[in-house]
Amino acid sequence: MxxxxxxxxxxxxxxxxxxxxxxxxxxxxxxxxxxxxxxxxxxxxxxxxxxxxxxxxxxxxxxxxxxxxxxxxxxxxxxxxxxxxxxxxxxxxxxxxxxxxxxxxxxxxxxxxxxxxxxxxxxxxxxxxxxxxxxxxxxxxxxxxxxxxxxxSPGIIPFAQKNEFELMLVNSKNAERLKDSETTALQLIQWLLQKNPSVLKENFGIEETDSEKALEQIAFKKNRLVKGGLPDTQATAKILIQDWQREKIKV
Ligand SMILES: Nc1nc2c(ncn2[C@@H]2O[C@H](COP(=O)(O)OP(=O)(O)OP(=O)(O)O)[C@@H](O)[C@H]2O)c(=O)[nH]1
Ligand SMILES: [Mg+2]
Missing domain, CATH: 3.40.50.300 (P-loop containing nucleotide triphosphate hydrolases)
Incomplete structure (x- = not known):
């Protein structure tokens, strides 16, 4: 600071x-x-x-x-x-x-x-x-x-230390800098669902309440697959975080 x-x-x-x-x-x-x-x-x-x-x-x-x-x-x-x-x-x-x-x-x-x-x-x-x-x-x-x-005025960051998830949420840490973007993406899905239960439907056309399954569904929607047609959850986690930080997801 x-x-x-x-x-x-x-x-x-x-x-x-x-x-x-x-x-x-x-x-x-x-x-x-x-x-x-x-x-x-x-x-x-x-x-x-x-x-x-x-x-x-x-x-x-x-x-x-x-x-x-x-x-x-x-x-x-x-x-x-x-x-x-x-x-x-x-x-x-x-x-x-x-x-x-x-x-x-x-x-x-x-x-x-x-x-x-x-x-x-x-x-x-x-x-x-x-x-x-x-x-x-x-x-x-x-x-x-x-x-x-x-x-x-310059933005005020409170003294309280925020965790990786919150730092991601408020745009202070992007997907590349996160230690574990997949866990953070799953937390993001949970947080979004808590705010607005139909958030996945409204933004991705997915009806799912389990965050891991939701991440897989998003991978299919975005066509992020690894060999054998399995969902590439790691790449999708990064894309989801980017979407959030670029203000493409409405809650
Ligand atoms: N979607 C959306 N984006 C906004 C809105 N207002 C600002 N932004 C975007 O949010 C980002 C930050 O806007 P700034 O006005 O620079 O924010 P600030 O609070 O002055 O930021 P600092 O100077 O870094 O503390 C920019 O990319 C803006 O385009 C809004 O009403 N809607
Ligand atoms: Mg400013």
């Missing part, structure tokens, strides 16, 4: 009247930073939760997540990709700042779409974005209206 990282994040929080905590709608629980939320809620500052990438989540999943998160702070669904939810986000910002000159800090886990949000709110690309987690390094100030200044 870069030196002075947390002091920079805390400075951004200090300078802002409103903080937008950007969460990945596919796994908000893994991208939340409860310590920072608490710090904000215990101060005079306002907090709005933004569930971004909502284009990758079914409505059912989205509403279930929202119900939980609304207990903490106002919560908005957004897809910067499809430009859905922008009006609601602007309304939530307007309500929170209530006409005051404001600095709005955009914080959150790496790769959740913080820089993309700056760009859609500004109406043009001013903050650089990337599918690589940890892309934004320094803070960047962008004025979006007479009284609102946005601050982009």
């Amino acid at each position: 870069q030196k002075g990282f947390f002091s920079r994040i805390f400075r951004i929080i200090q300078e802002s009247n409103l903080l937008l905590e950007v969460l990945d709608a596919r796994f908000p629980e893994l991208t939340r930073n409860r310590g920072i939320e608490k710090k904000i809620l215990n101060s005079e500052k306002k907090l709005v939760l933004v569930l971004n990438k909502s284009d990758l989540v079914t409505r059912e999943t989205l509403f279930r997540e929202k119900k939980e998160l609304e207990k903490i702070a106002p919560c908005v669904f957004l897809s910067t990709k499809q430009r859905n939810g922008l009006r609601k986000l602007r309304e939530a910002i307007g309500k929170a700042i209530n006409g005051k000159d404001s600095v709005v800090g955009i914080i959150g886990y790496p790769n959740t779409g913080k820089s993309s949000i700056i760009n859609v709110l500004r109406g043009k690309s001013v903050a650089k974005t990337s599918s690589k987690a940890g892309f934004t390094r320094g803070e960047q100030f962008v004025r979006i209206s007479k009284n609102i200044m946005l601050v982009d």
Whole structure:
């Protein structure tokens, strides 16, 4: 982690009247930073939760997540990709700042779409974005209206050590770097099924609840076979993880 990282994040929080905590709608629980939320809620500052990438989540999943998160702070669904939810986000910002000159800090886990949000709110690309987690390094100030200044920030990784599966899930470790991509892929299938029982049907046209059998079925669907026509589960595991990390699987 870069030196002075947390002091920079805390400075951004200090300078802002409103903080937008950007969460990945596919796994908000893994991208939340409860310590920072608490710090904000215990101060005079306002907090709005933004569930971004909502284009990758079914409505059912989205509403279930929202119900939980609304207990903490106002919560908005957004897809910067499809430009859905922008009006609601602007309304939530307007309500929170209530006409005051404001600095709005955009914080959150790496790769959740913080820089993309700056760009859609500004109406043009001013903050650089990337599918690589940890892309934004320094803070960047962008004025979006007479009284609102946005601050982009580098992604915050909580201190808690994550396991290989979670690192894969949040795009911090790709298939090539995993010790055992097949086990991780099986965990991914289980996790997806828990979130949305029809996820395999919707994404691959497969009806299967056993993760090992599902991986084999996916191998057949993707025509990844070894000699003798058996499913190549190792290659398929890598492809599945890539599909997930390239945002091709909707939960
Ligand atoms: N499907 C989908 N992808 C999105 C959405 N918003 C952003 N992305 C993609 O997610 C990736 C990360 O976006 P960024 O805006 O760079 O994310 P960030 O939070 O600024 O990332 P760091 O600077 O690394 O912390 C990019 O590949 C974006 O194209 C969205 O609403 N839907
Ligand atoms: Mg960024």
